Amino acid sequence: MKRADKRTITVIMVAVILIAVIPLFILKGAEFGGSDDAGSQVVESIEKDFEPWFSPVLESMLGGELPGEVESLIFCIQTGIGVGIIAFLLGRFVERKKWEKKQPPFGN
Numbered sequence: 001m002k003r004a005d006k007r008t009i010t011v012i013m014v015a016v017i018l019i020a021v022i023p024l025f026i027l028k029g030a031e032f033g034g035s036d037d038a039g040s041q042v043v044e045s046i047e048k049d050f051e052p053w054f055s056p057v058l059e060s061m062l063g064g065e066l067p068g069e070v071e072s073l074i075f076c077i078q079t080g081i082g083v084g085i086i087a088f089l090l091g092r093f094v095e096r097k098k099w100e101k102k103q104p105p106f107g108n
Contacts, residue, residue: 043050059065
């Protein structure tokens with residue numbers, strides 16, 4: 001790997017780390033919440049008598065709200081499945097390109 005490539009990668013890595021860490025120190029006292037909670041609060045402030053049309057399936061089966069750890073686990077599993085599908089498809093595209101380059105043209 002060239003020296004300029006290593007330098008570029010290092011600069012990008014430092015920038016990514018700074019983008020992730022700086023908001024934690026700049027936004028003191030900020031609450032990091034989900035968009036679902038923020039959306040329901042806005043709806044309730046607009047219309048006080050609002051009732052949701054349905055409730056989450058797992059919450060209705062268990063008879064209560066899921067713990068945060070379980071919600072995070074389900075979200076991580078969803079993310080892993082999605083990344084696995086995307087990686088599989090990208091790998092197929094790369095292998096197809098390699099296979100097409102190895103095949104002789106028709107008629108030879």
